Amino acid sequence: MVADDGRSATRPDDAARGPALELRWPSVVRDDPDPEALVVDVVNVGDARWVPVASFHTVGGLTPTGGVARGIDFAFVGGTPGAVPLDPGDSTRVPVHVATSEWRDLEPGEHEARATMPSLGIRTADPLPVRVTAAMIARHVPGAVTALGAAADRGAVETQITADRARLAAGAELEALGATLARAESHEDAIARIVDLIGVDAEGAQQVLSSFVRWLLPYEMAETRRRLARSESRRDALGDGPAGTAA
Structure with a gap:
């Protein structure tokens, strides 16, 4: 059994020893979530040292945004990460x-990732929150043909390009934008x-309005430019298609 906040505070032996562990999404995945490269931090939030009683093998599940979270399929395999002692903090x-099996029934679009140990x-x-593309699904399910297919992948790339171009323009006018x-x-x-201020279309303006403030700050601009370059290269590799090209 797991507490509502995700802690391991249910087994009598753990409770008696005091430690409690939490799984947390680190900033490296919250800032640039990639469903193919997920990691979590295991944190001792208790007041005593946690001594290993099992492995740290962690599995994840993907659910369409707004959908009902289901059980997560998993299997224990050789080479799973062993647990290590953790002092408080x-x-x-x-x-x-x-x-x-988690990828098999997915369609490209917005999803939510969950992890469990x-x-x-x-x-x-x-x-x-993560974005799943047709290319990702194809890598994990050989021969998979999604309902949206490559056009959806192009559409996802174009959306990212629109968002990053708009954020770069907004970042250059940050003070005026706030005012x-x-x-x-x-x-x-x-x-x-x-x-009117930064010369983007309504879609780009919506991307700016939906952005976290920190995404528009000067220290984020270099990463935004790198991501934009990657997206433009990806779009060029996909070639022309029904998704079109965003301004």
């Missing part, structure tokens, strides 16, 4: 293994003000 980072009965308290949005009287007014 200590943490260690482990990979999250997503089984092929079966042998210890702990899980992440909150889901991680004009402070006077917005509605969502529609905010969108119109962004369009």
Whole structure:
């Protein structure tokens, strides 16, 4: 049994010793979530040293955003990461293994990732928003043909390009952006003000309005430019298709 907050506070032997473990999504995956490269931090949030009683093998599941979370398929295999002792406040980072069966029924689009450590009965308290592409599904399910197919992958890349171009433009006008949005009287007014200020279309303006503030700060711009370059290379590799090209 796992507590509502995802802690391992259920087994009598653990409870008696005091330690409690949590699984947390580290900033490296929260800032740039990749469902094919998920990792979690195992954190001792208790007041005593945690001594290993099982492995740190961690498995993940993917659910369409807004869908009902289901059970996560997993199997124990050789080479799973062994547990290590953790003093109060200590943490260690482990990979999250997503089984092929988790990918089989997915379609490209927005999803939520969850992680659990079966042998210890702990899980992440909150889901991680991720984007699944047709190319990702094809890598994990050979021969898979999704309903949206390659066009959906192109569409996802174009959406990312639109978002990053808009964020770069917004970041260059950050002070003016804050000033004009402070006077917005509605969502529609905010969108119109962004369009007028930085010269993007309504889709780009919506991407700016939906962004975390930190994504628009100067220290994030270099990473945004790198991601934009990767996305443009990916779009070029996919070639022309029905998804078109965003301005």
